[in-house]
Amino acid sequence: MDIFEAMETCRSIRRMRPDPVPDEVLEKLVHYATRAPSAGNTQLWRFLVVTDQRDRTWFRDMLVDAVGPRLATIPAEDDHSDAARNARRYRRFIFEFDKIPAFIITAVENAFPSKENPDPQFMWSTVYAATQNLLLAARAMGLGAAMTTNHLENEPAVRQHFGIPEDFALGATIPLGYPEGRYGPLTRRPAGEVIFRDRWGNTAA
Numbered sequence: 001m002d003i004f005e006a007m008e009t010c011r012s013i014r015r016m017r018p019d020p021v022p023d024e025v026l027e028k029l030v031h032y033a034t035r036a037p038s039a040g041n042t043q044l045w046r047f048l049v050v051t052d053q054r055d056r057t058w059f060r061d062m063l064v065d066a067v068g069p070r071l072a073t074i075p076a077e078d079d080h081s082d083a084a085r086n087a088r089r090y091r092r093f094i095f096e097f098d099k100i101p102a103f104i105i106t107a108v109e110n111a112f113p114s115k116e117n118p119d120p121q122f123m124w125s126t127v128y129a130a131t132q133n134l135l136l137a138a139r140a141m142g143l144g145a146a147m148t149t150n151h152l153e154n155e156p157a158v159r160q161h162f163g164i165p166e167d168f169a170l171g172a173t174i175p176l177g178y179p180e181g182r183y184g185p186l187t188r189r190p191a192g193e194v195i196f197r198d199r200w201g202n203t204a205a
């Protein structure tokens with residue numbers, strides 16, 4: 001697959017088959033994540049790879065406790081609207097998160113330009129460049145993945161459970177597995193709608 005096809009079809013995949021993802025595949029994903037640029041090439045990122053069933057179940061329980069009440073209304077099975085289908089899918093994603101065979105939390109040390117006087121802009125731009133690389137690598141390797149911020153549902157508990165120190169910020173929680181469904185196509189605005197030429201607001205080509 002060329003890079004353009006990967007970018008055109010890199011949708012969020014939230015339904016995975018339970019088959020495990022081999023360790024070498026997960027390590028390859030992290031390898032490609034770490035090919036990303038970083039502020040001053042400091043590479044302050046870290047990647048927490050989670051596959052143990054007990055940790056996946058713990059994460060599911062954390063999500064259900066935090067998000068469950070917001071998902072209390074279950075759409076009727078005969079409601080085939082997009083909203084109902086999406087709500088059912090999202091509910092399944094949360095309530096069956098433990099069945100997804102792996103997830104990776106991308107993290108970055110808040111230490112650029114220095115540990116003593118860090119500017120958080122740099123850590124965010126660094127961790128999300130690596131995160132997007134990881135998502136594209138997953139797509140190219142036939143894995144389903146999604147950029148999520150699920151850890152934010154209860155970040156203190158996530159930090160405590162996995163032993164993540166306070167000087168590292170959490171970028172994304174990326175569920176990973178072989179997809180149940182299909183990828184893409186993306187629903188995105190055409191580039192022409194978001195381009196300005198030479199001056200802000202000038203849409204003339």
Ligand SMILES: Cc1cc2nc3c(=O)[nH]c(=O)nc-3n(C[C@H](O)[C@H](O)[C@H](O)COP(=O)(O)O)c2cc1C
Nearest residue numbers: 010011012013014093146147148149150185186187
């Ligand atoms: C900053 C950010 C936070 C996101 N957080 C979540 C999340 O917590 N849960 C989730 O399921 N998806 C999350 N997403 C994924 C978006 O919902 C998804 O990329 C968007 O709806 C476009 O859908 P697509 O990727 O399938 O094309 C997040 C995406 C971004 C960029």
